[in-house]
Amino acid sequence: MIRILIVEDDENIAKMIEAVLSIGGYEGIVCNDGAQALHKLLTESFDLALLDVMLPGLDGFEILEGIQGREVPVIFLTARLDVADKVRGLRLGAEDYIVKPFEAVELLARIEVVLRRVNKSSSVLSYEDITVDIQKHRVTKGGAEISLTPREFEVLVFFLQHVDIALTRERLLSAVWDYSFEGESRTVDIHVQQVRRKLGLQGRLVTIPKLGWRLERQ
Amino acid sequence: MKLWQKILLISLIFVLGAVETTAFIVLSRDFSMTVEREREQGVTEHNYLAATIANQVVYSRLLGDKILLSEEEIEEVIDEVLSATTVSVDGAAVFRQSDPIRIYRMDELQEMSEFQREALHSEECLTLITGEGENTRLYVTSGLTLEGTAYQLYTVTDMGDIYRDYDEQLLFVRNLGMVLAVVISAVLVAVLFTLLGPLTRLNASLRQIAGGNYSLRIKEQGSPEFRELAGNINRMSESVEENVQRISEIAESRKRFIDNLAHEMKTPLTSIMGFGDIMRIKREMSEKQRREYAEIIVEDAKRLRTLSGKLLELATNEGAELELVSVNLRELFREVHLTVAPILSRRHMTMEMASTHIAINCDRELFKSLLYNLIDNSIKASADGSKIILKAVNRDNKARISVTDFGIGMSNEQAKRVTEPFYMVDKSRSRKEGGAGLGLSLCVEVAKRHGAVLEIESQQGKGTTVFVYIDCHPEIVGSEDDEIG
Incomplete structure (x- = not known):
């Protein structure tokens, strides 16, 4: 199981992040003090660290400076959207920078991206008899290869990564079509329908009224 | 030219x-x-x-x-x-x-x-x-x-x-004039440069001041006019420097305020949004989990409510007109006691009150809120069953009101910073109590508007006393102490 260190001084936020991580199938370890977090990062092994910037004791930047050379990818969580801070964090080697407040799936998606970049996430996903090889861009169902357009492929991957989690249209849009997409949101619906039809996911990739879709494990 | x-x-x-x-x-x-x-x-x-x-x-x-x-x-x-x-x-x-x-x-x-x-x-x-x-x-x-x-x-x-x-003499005069012109020019240039030299120096200094070096001071020397000019320029740059410093301090404190405000608002917002989102997207959730998440959401929403309430108080305090009336401190203490009595009894605490008949000029409601905030802080810092002393004495026509607790106290460093907006000595403890970190800032604001001064004396582990110094109203000025609570 992938271990993620949560460094956050607010108890409720730490608890929330832990819950979000468990939805994504990760193990979250909470630490609410900067110095302690640095010690943990230097002595234990983690696949990822979520660092709050404003912390008692050491702040997020100082922790990041302290673990230079350790191969732990870091995502910053901060209440402030400050360009200078962002640049400072990224220059110190942070993988990403998430501004509070954030949605659960957004956090999961960004974690997924970082883990894939550092090759920590598996490149093969499976759901029932469907297997998806992300690197080879191949989808098989019951051994038979299924041809998908690149967008459809990404939609499928996103659903497989978030099984049993409701995904909103906006989330899919920003994950698959990127944030800059300004087309019709109906596009998303059409792609989801295509994926459902091509992979025979009727009854499992369900539509949730006013929210979006969810790929449900039987 | x-x-x-x-x-x-x-x-x-x-x-x-x-x-x-x-x-x-x-x-x-x-x-x-x-x-x-x-x-x-x-x-x-x-x-x-x-x-x-x-x-x-x-x-x-x-x-x-x-x-x-x-x-x-x-x-x-x-x-x-x-x-x-x-x-x-x-x-x-x-x-x-x-x-x-x-x-x-x-x-x-x-x-x-x-x-x-x-x-x-x-x-x-x-x-x-x-x-x-x-x-x-x-x-x-x-x-x-x-x-x-x-x-x-x-x-x-x-x-x-x-x-x-005659012609020769004319020629001589003309030649003499030319020689004279050269000599006079040389002498004049020398004199002018000596006289106007300070001007060049002043100019160079002024250029530096205009360039932002407001701390530069010009030597006051040369003829009286230049001395005066240099003096005036020095006074000008002094006041510019003071103003710039004041403005940058204001900007700095405002920026700090906004930063802290953003942090204080986004923290509960993040957990509300996160837990709300989890409840929205998760397919299945145990009843225990659902209740836990809902409780956190309500708790953090309350934090936001406290924060917005305090912010509103700060804002209205800044804008509102003061209704100054003569208030007897004994009466005021009694009123405040009524307000805090429920909290005190919940924590099994007592409040001792000592006051002579002192009257002060104040806005009754605002000043009551100031005392309430101070007592509230004292209660938060105290252990259950402890006591609080509210006291007022007359010192040279100044009322000295003090709120004393025997709670956790603060270090010198903490006492210095405690009136800063959003500063909390113990963040997690303060949050559990529903604090927004704005109470004392509010007190300072109210005191300032009354021309009163706030002083904090604290010892870690021993307790804290907050003094409020405010001018007495001349009508009722007693001298003998008597217990009223």
Whole structure:
């Protein structure tokens, strides 16, 4: 199981992040003090660290400076959207920078991206008899290869990564079509329908009224 | 054109103008006197010549023992006199009627018909100065009666010399003027640069100040005007520096406030949004989880409510008019006690109150909220069953109100920062109590509006006392302490 260190001084936020991580199938370890977090990062092994910037004791930047050379990818969580801070964090080697407040799936998606970049996430996903090889861009169902357009492929991957989690249209849009997409949101619906039809996911990739879709494990 | 150039040019023009004009006037006066003298001299010599001719005629007649000399003889005499080397004029001519009979070195006379015509009818001695510069001549004429016949004597004197002298003098004055101009220029430039030197220095300093170096001070030296100017510039940059510093301090504290506010708002918001999102997207959730998440959401929403309430209080406090009335502190203490009594009893705490009859001028509700906030802080810092002392004494017409607790106390560093907005000594503890970190900032604001001062004395582990100093109202001023709570 992938271990993620949560460094956050607010108890409720730490608890929330832990819950979000468990939805994504990760193990979250909470630490609410900067110095302690640095010690943990230097002595234990983690696949990822979520660092709050404003912390008692050491702040997020100082922790990041302290673990230079350790191969732990870091995502910053901060209440402030400050360009200078962002640049400072990224220059110190942070993988990403998430501004509070954030949605659960957004956090999961960004974690997924970082883990894939550092090759920590598996490149093969499976759901029932469907297997998806992300690197080879191949989808098989019951051994038979299924041809998908690149967008459809990404939609499928996103659903497989978030099984049993409701995904909103906006989330899919920003994950698959990127944030800059300004087309019709109906596009998303059409792609989801295509994926459902091509992979025979009727009854499992369900539509949730006013929210979006969810790929449900039987 | 620069100032020094202007001053130099104007001074030069005036000095040279004055010198040249004076020299010219003096020279001209001198010259016209010389000309006059020369004219008199010419006339004297002319008369002398005329007398010499007349004498010679008489002498010749007596010598020849004649009654009258013939015209030829007279001409001979004239000839003799004029050709003699003793004649001091430069030329002479004698006319009978209008016919020239003898002309010596007087070639120009032909051109002077006007003068001759005039001379014919005049009995007196006439003079004429003609020609220019070196060719200036003085002509003198007078009638001369010799042996009953009327003659006209003309003499000419060369006046070129005095004109030459005059021209030389003019040239000398002009040259002297030029030399003077060079000398004066040099002296003026030196003087001007010494006088205007401080200006250049002032200018350089001002440029630095304008460039943002407000802490620069100029040396106050040089002439009184420059000293004053430097002094004024120093005062100006001083006040600019003060203002800039004040403004940047305000901006800095505002930025800090906004940063903290963003943090304090986003923290509960993040957990509300996160837990809400989890509840929304998760397919299945246990009843225990659902309740836990909902509880956290409500808790953090309450935090936001407290924060917005305090912010609103801060904002209205800033804008609202104070309703100043005379308030007896004893009564005020009793009212505050009523408000905090439920919290006190929940924590099994007691509050002792001691006050003389002191009246202060204040806005009743605002001042009550100040005391309430202070007592609330004290309760939060205290352990269950502890006590709080609320006391007021009169000191030199100033009321000293104190709120004392025997709770956890603060370090010096914490006590210094505790009035900063959003500063919390113990964040997690304060949050559990529902604090927003704005209570004491609010107290400071209220105190400031009343002209009151807040002082904090604290010892870690022993407790804290907050003093409020405010002017007494003169009406009810008691002296004896008596317990009221």
